[in-house]
Amino acid sequence: MPIQLYTFDTPNGRKISVALEEMGLPYEVHVVDITQGEQTAPEFLKISPNNKIPAIIDPDGPGGQPISVFESGAILIYLAEKTGTFLPKDxxxxxxxxxxxxxxxxxxxxxxxxxxxxxxxxxxxxxxxxxxxxxxxxxxxxxxxxxxxxxxxxxxxxxxxxxxxxxxxxxxxxxxxxxxxxxxxxxxxxxxxxxxxxxxxxxxxxxxxxxx
Ligand SMILES: N[C@@H](CCC(=O)N[C@@H](CS)C(=O)NCC(=O)O)C(=O)O
Missing domain, CATH: 1.20.1050.10 (Glutathione S-transferase Yfyf (Class Pi); Chain A, domain 2)
Known part of the structure; x- marks a missing residue:
């Protein structure tokens, strides 16, 4: 199942769509309109407790179980480790x-x-x-x-x-x-x-x- 990307058209949001494209991972976008306060919706806070985009849910996380990740740096490291790409081995x-x-x-x-x-x-x-x-x-x-x-x-x-x-x-x-x-x-x-x-x-x- 594709990764679910919760994001908006901002620098922090674009980092993750760029990384997902580079890694060739299928994903579905869920727009969280931060100009309308959608980042404080209780459902979104469950995956991003600091009310900020981006966040992801990977239905196929560790052990084949879903995992959510917030903070763009953590998301990038998670995706790099999942795919074994774009984080050097050296x-x-x-x-x-x-x-x-x-x-x-x-x-x-x-x-x-x-x-x-x-x-x-x-x-x-x-x-x-x-x-x-x-x-x-x-x-x-x-x-x-x-x-x-x-x-x-x-x-x-x-x-x-x-x-x-x-x-x-x-x-x-x-x-x-x-x-x-x-x-x-x-x-x-x-x-x-x-x-x-x-x-x-x-x-x-x-x-x-x-x-x-
Ligand atoms: N340290 C966070 C920063 C994320 C961030 O600042 N997101 C902004 C948009 S670029 C946001 O969601 N702002 C909404 C808010 O603060 O209510 C990360 O790197 O993911």
């Missing part, structure tokens, strides 16, 4: 993949997410401090990624991994957090290469919004 490359995955979940997500928030505020005084602080931090993170990618093809090394799927979900929104990728040529080279992959394109194209 211990050093595996550590690197996990490092950059955690870098994304802990920083390159929360920080640009704050830029998105403050950029949307009407009141100029409220906007200014938040934008200054979080745009500076977001730019710093792009610099960290640019230095990593100066001598690595992908974040974990030579092969693409779940770290790239996590990071591309947020890099996809670079314009919204006011980053010109031309300022970060190694990130730009990586971004163009990842976004040109067939499976990644499918992951970004799959409908994650309800047509109304």
């Amino acid at each position: 211990p050093r490359a595996r550590v690197a993949a996990l490092e950059w995955l955690m870098f994304q979940v802990g920083g390159f997500g929360p920080m640009p997410g704050q830029v998105h928030h403050f950029a949307g505020l009407e009141n100029e005084a409220d906007r200014r401090y938040g934008l200054e602080r979080f745009m500076a931090e977001t730019r710093r993170l792009y610099g960290v990624m640019d230095r990593r990618l100066a001598d690595h093809t992908f974040f974990a090394g030579k092969e693409i991994s779940i770290a790239d799927f996590a990071i591309v979900g947020w890099a996809w929104r670079h314009e919204r957090h006011k980053i010109d990728l031309a300022d970060f040529p190694n990130v730009q080279r990586w971004y163009r290469g990842v976004m040109a992959r067939d499976a990644v394109m499918r992951g970004f194209a799959v409908g994650l919004k309800r047509s109304s």
Whole structure:
């Protein structure tokens, strides 16, 4: 039975549709419209107690029994281990993949997410401090990624991994957090290469919004 993906059209949501496409796993999308408060529905909280997308239910989990998983990093690791793909076997490359995955979940997500928030505020005084602080931090993170990618093809090394799927979900929104990728040529080279992959394109194209 296909994996059930609970998600929405956001960077964190796109990471998982990209990973499922790359891994060739069949899945069905359940749109959770976070603009309408659907993430706080009691049924959804049973699988995602922190009321956030994405979450999955794998009907064919460990021991052939269903399992639900929330938090995108945990979902990516679960799917990589289930399929034996996109999490390197070599211990050093595996550590690197996990490092950059955690870098994304802990920083390159929360920080640009704050830029998105403050950029949307009407009141100029409220906007200014938040934008200054979080745009500076977001730019710093792009610099960290640019230095990593100066001598690595992908974040974990030579092969693409779940770290790239996590990071591309947020890099996809670079314009919204006011980053010109031309300022970060190694990130730009990586971004163009990842976004040109067939499976990644499918992951970004799959409908994650309800047509109304
Ligand atoms: N650490 C979480 C973050 C997930 C997250 O922030 N999801 C947002 C959408 S991108 C959400 O569901 N927000 C709804 C809410 O907070 O009520 C993860 O990586 O899965």
